Amino acid sequence: MLWHTTKSNGQSASLWKPLFMLLTIFATPLTYAANAEAARVLELSDRFLEVYNQGQWLVMFYAPWCGYCKRTEPIFGQVAQELHGLNIRVGKVDCTRFTNVAREMQIRAYPTIMFLKGNAKYVYNGDRTKEDLVDYALRMSGPPVQMVTRPESIDMLKGSHTIFFMYVGDQQGVMWESYYAAAENYQQYGFFYATTPDIASQHFEFEHLPAVLVYKEELHHLYPYAHVAHEMDVSAINDTIHHWVNVERFTTFPKITRFNIKQILLTKKFLVVAVVEEDKLNQVATHELEFRDMVEGVIRKHRDRYHDTFQFAWMGDPSLAHSFILDTLPTPHLIVINSTTEQHYIPDDEPLKMTPQAIHVFLESIHNESATPLGGDTYLVRIRRVFFEAKKGLLDMWKGNPVLTTVIFGLPCGFLSLILYSIFCGDCFVANDEDDDHEKTE
Numbered sequence: 001m002l003w004h005t006t007k008s009n010g011q012s013a014s015l016w017k018p019l020f021m022l023l024t025i026f027a028t029p030l031t032y033a034a035n036a037e038a039a040r041v042l043e044l045s046d047r048f049l050e051v052y053n054q055g056q057w058l059v060m061f062y063a064p065w066c067g068y069c070k071r072t073e074p075i076f077g078q079v080a081q082e083l084h085g086l087n088i089r090v091g092k093v094d095c096t097r098f099t100n101v102a103r104e105m106q107i108r109a110y111p112t113i114m115f116l117k118g119n120a121k122y123v124y125n126g127d128r129t130k131e132d133l134v135d136y137a138l139r140m141s142g143p144p145v146q147m148v149t150r151p152e153s154i155d156m157l158k159g160s161h162t163i164f165f166m167y168v169g170d171q172q173g174v175m176w177e178s179y180y181a182a183a184e185n186y187q188q189y190g191f192f193y194a195t196t197p198d199i200a201s202q203h204f205e206f207e208h209l210p211a212v213l214v215y216k217e218e219l220h221h222l223y224p225y226a227h228v229a230h231e232m233d234v235s236a237i238n239d240t241i242h243h244w245v246n247v248e249r250f251t252t253f254p255k256i257t258r259f260n261i262k263q264i265l266l267t268k269k270f271l272v273v274a275v276v277e278e279d280k281l282n283q284v285a286t287h288e289l290e291f292r293d294m295v296e297g298v299i300r301k302h303r304d305r306y307h308d309t310f311q312f313a314w315m316g317d318p319s320l321a322h323s324f325i326l327d328t329l330p331t332p333h334l335i336v337i338n339s340t341t342e343q344h345y346i347p348d349d350e351p352l353k354m355t356p357q358a359i360h361v362f363l364e365s366i367h368n369e370s371a372t373p374l375g376g377d378t379y380l381v382r383i384r385r386v387f388f389e390a391k392k393g394l395l396d397m398w399k400g401n402p403v404l405t406t407v408i409f410g411l412p413c414g415f416l417s418l419i420l421y422s423i424f425c426g427d428c429f430v431a432n433d434e435d436d437d438h439e440k441t442e
């Protein structure tokens with residue numbers, strides 16, 4: 001057999017067994033719920049290397065000891081459940097047992113999630129949520145541009161996707177080719193469709209053909225150069241459509257996570273980020289929510305004014321923001337990041353007292369370059385970053401396990417201070433003696 005399901009994998013690591021038993025005692029309700037779904041995830045072995053290029057695979061490469069893998073596992077089970085019946089096989093490989101697979105697939109981090117199609121391998125770098133993973137697998141399994149042949153299909157697309165791209169018109173010529181190339185390049189990040197003017201006109205407004213548009217959060221926006229593409233330089237049209245797709249693939253006010261931040265920085269816009277703090281249940285305190293909503297309101301009401309230069313967003317994890325400003329700030333707060341230079345701006349105003357008007361003034365001063373940027377990717381900042389990350393790492397370690405941290409850093413420090421004490425204290429005593437002598441002679 002090429003693979004066996006999770007349950008028959010009982011013998012894997014006998015060392016882990018007692019630990020697992022302990023865990024199951026505490027996690028029984030969860031385990032039961034997850035088991036039915038997890039059973040759809042194929043547990044792959046070395047022989048995966050012989051079949052990975054046949055058909056389509058969504059595979060998680062994991063290590064049993066990795067905490068992120070454990071957290072992703074139940075989600076992956078739900079993804080498998082959702083994709084059941086489609087021709088995408090969902091599996092996972094224990095890289096500590098099947099090191100050949102890990103080597104061949106060049107796995108450098110756990111978990112790594114990949115989509116494999118023929119000989120093409122794509123590493124997933126989005127959020128590890130069920131919705132995002134399912135969307136990703138669906139996108140990757142089809143051709144880069146999918147044809148829409150019925151008007152009702154567009155209603156379905158509107159219902160199921162927050163964002164999608166649509167080409168309207170003859171599927172030939174330079175605009176079509178450039179659209180197709182952009183779709184190939186961004187297939188991992190967006191849905192791309194094409195349809196006829198008849199079908200499209202029942203849903204979207206456009207004056208010229210061909211038309212390219214993005215549907216986003218119940219509105220649609222046109223790519224401005226589609227109908228003049230034939231008059232433009234081929235490389236210019238290719239560059240502008242790539243650029244347009246690159247910036248339009250984000251929602252108006254996305255949540256920035258450690259997974260998508262690299263992609264959002266690629267917009268090369270100023271990122272205007274409302275930083276709040278989510279607790280473990282993804283809840284945000286009311287006053288922080290109000291602040292976030294106020295910032296969101298600014299871009300929703302003034303898209304035309306800001307869309308070209310500013311990408312608005314929010315963060316639920318302040319430590320992400322801290323790694324830009326190399327400092328900590330209480331939440332909520334606002335930071336603006338120049339995505340080219342990674343320099344940042346922080347308003348002087350007390351965030352909770354900020355009004356939309358104050359934000360307008362603040363953004364205007366960034367736009368007209370009268371505000372002074374801080375930080376960035378200079379040599380000095382890089383050194384500061386190393387110290388900041390080290391300090392943060394130590395603090396996180398301390399929060400996670402104070403005893404262990406004390407042992408690891410405390411013991412060597414203890415020895416060191418003993419050694420230092422024995423070296424210097426001879427001197428101390430001498431000095432004291434001399435002092436005493438002085439007093440006596442006076």
Ligand SMILES: *[C@@H]1O[C@H](CO)[C@@H](O)[C@H](O)[C@H]1NC(C)=O
Pocket residue numbers: 181235238239242
């Ligand atoms: C089109 O533009 C993209 C991004 O700018 C580039 O990667 C790609 O090579 C270009 N393709 C052609 C055919 O010029």
Ligand SMILES: *[C@@H]1O[C@H](CO)[C@@H](O)[C@H](O)[C@H]1NC(C)=O
Pocket residue numbers: 268269270309338339340341
């Ligand atoms: C970022 O900073 C660079 C260098 O100062 C500047 O050229 C660019 O316009 C700024 N803005 C954005 C959105 O990148």
Ligand SMILES: *[C@@H]1O[C@H](CO)[C@@H](O)[C@H](O)[C@H]1NC(C)=O
Pocket residue numbers: 361362364365368370
């Ligand atoms: C830049 O914008 C700010 C805020 O609106 C304004 O006070 C300042 O005068 C502007 N500076 C320039 C050089 O236009």
